[in-house]
Amino acid sequence: MVRLKDLPAEDLFTSGHRLCAGCGAGIIARMTMKALRGPTIVVNATGCLEVASTIYPYTAWKVSWVHVAFENAASVAAGIEAAYKAMMRRNAWDKKVDIIAFGGDGGTFDIGLQALSGALERGHDFLYICYDNEAYMNTGIQRSGATPHGAATTTSPAGTKIPGKPEFKKDLIGICAAHGIEYAATASPAYWNDYITKVRKALEVDGPAVIHVFSPCPVGMRFDSAKSIEVARLAVQTRYWPVYEVEKGKYKLNIKVPKPKPVTEFLKVQGRFRHLFQPQFKHVIDEIQQYVDENWKRITELCGEA
Amino acid sequence: MSESKPGWKSIPIAGILLEPGSAMKYKTGSWRAFRPVIDEEKCIGCFLCWIYCPDGAVIREEKSVKINYDYCKGCGICANECPAKAITMVEEKR
Numbered sequence: 001m002v003r004l005k006d007l008p009a010e011d012l013f014t015s016g017h018r019l020c021a022g023c024g025a026g027i028i029a030r031m032t033m034k035a036l037r038g039p040t041i042v043v044n045a046t047g048c049l050e051v052a053s054t055i056y057p058y059t060a061w062k063v064s065w066v067h068v069a070f071e072n073a074a075s076v077a078a079g080i081e082a083a084y085k086a087m088m089r090r091n092a093w094d095k096k097v098d099i100i101a102f103g104g105d106g107g108t109f110d111i112g113l114q115a116l117s118g119a120l121e122r123g124h125d126f127l128y129i130c131y132d133n134e135a136y137m138n139t140g141i142q143r144s145g146a147t148p149h150g151a152a153t154t155t156s157p158a159g160t161k162i163p164g165k166p167e168f169k170k171d172l173i174g175i176c177a178a179h180g181i182e183y184a185a186t187a188s189p190a191y192w193n194d195y196i197t198k199v200r201k202a203l204e205v206d207g208p209a210v211i212h213v214f215s216p217c218p219v220g221m222r223f224d225s226a227k228s229i230e231v232a233r234l235a236v237q238t239r240y241w242p243v244y245e246v247e248k249g250k251y252k253l254n255i256k257v258p259k260p261k262p263v264t265e266f267l268k269v270q271g272r273f274r275h276l277f278q279p280q281f282k283h284v285i286d287e288i289q290q291y292v293d294e295n296w297k298r299i300t301e302l303c304g305e306a
Numbered sequence: 307m308s309e310s311k312p313g314w315k316s317i318p319i320a321g322i323l324l325e326p327g328s329a330m331k332y333k334t335g336s337w338r339a340f341r342p343v344i345d346e347e348k349c350i351g352c353f354l355c356w357i358y359c360p361d362g363a364v365i366r367e368e369k370s371v372k373i374n375y376d377y378c379k380g381c382g383i384c385a386n387e388c389p390a391k392a393i394t395m396v397e398e399k400r
Contacts, residue, residue: 018332
């Protein structure tokens with residue numbers, strides 16, 4: 001637990017970056033930088049955060065930062081960690097350096113999954129943060145493996161027959177936890193205390209750690225930029241986004257939602273689900289509600305709460 | 307854009323950036339359509355606007371906050387999240 005007053009006032013992710021107004025990734029990057037414990041290197045896969053924070057010749061980062069290709073953020077983070085280990089062995093370096101890799105959902109769920117899996121399996125000491133805005137927002141809202149059922153994107157448009165994306169979302173933390181890593185967690189920026197505590201905890205873990213954080217996107221999810229945090233909070237309060245952690249294989253529910261709001265509360269504020277409120281697609285909303293309920297039941301059972 | 311730009315001979319190898327946080331030179335305040343205005347009387351100093359600001363445009367002070375209009379993009383998250391309703395969004399007139 002932290003207090004806002006105790007957090008460092010200085011921003012290591014500075015103003016002047018060119019993320020859209022109300023961008024969730026900007027909030028997440030700033031919050032992450034508040035949880036650092038020492039010298040840090042940030043590895044950034046291609047994505048909104050990368051292209052908007054370092055438009056040449058400017059950089060919004062005050063920590064060492066390296067841009068890599070779409071697919072290999074985890075591999076590069078692993079390489080940096082191995083290089084520091086080798087330098088320490090030769091007495092050329094003596095400080096502990098934390099390595100954080102940032103990837104969007106496209107760079108994690110689809111393109112970078114293989115590199116992430118390899119790095120987790122080899123057990124490198126780094127933290128991977130997936131900021132999940134649920135589509136390829138940077139290139140103009142294409143569907144990804146993280147796009148939820150029923151969401152309209154440019155490659156899964158809402159037509160008269162097919163209402164948005166037919167498939168469901170992958171369980172990233174399930175995949176990561178199956179590697180037997182020490183720490184994996186989900187988070188939401190609306191619960192800043194939970195998120196910052198988790199980043200710090202994940203950095204302190206000796207070995208790989210993964211944090212999967214919901215990133216509201218006013219442009220791609222189509223809502224008013226002022227509602228970013230509200231949407232991130234609704235995602236948790238409707239049980240759409242269960243916030244839990246897996247520590248040494250043990251699941252723990254961090255935010256209990258005893259009285260969930262109906263999932264329509266979360267859907268109706270976003271333009272990407274607007275078509276579902278036509279009478280002929282009412283069954284899709286029921287499908288989403290059913291999925292959310294089943295997913296919540298599965299997670300709470302794993303956490304031993306049910 | 308009339309000033310001459312640096313070429314490949316004058317920039318560092320691989321175009322690495324040697325100045326941390328140089329984006330501070332780029333003022334994003336001109337993006338703003340609505341300007342957040344803080345009512346100092348109502349502010350309870352909870353600093354939620356400070357932590358939720360995507361642009362780091364809220365300056366944390368001892369008991370209250372100030373807005374840095376050089377960088378504020380006017381997204382309105384601070385006004386929406388303020389528990390004391392101390393922030394209002396006013397249309398920007400230039």
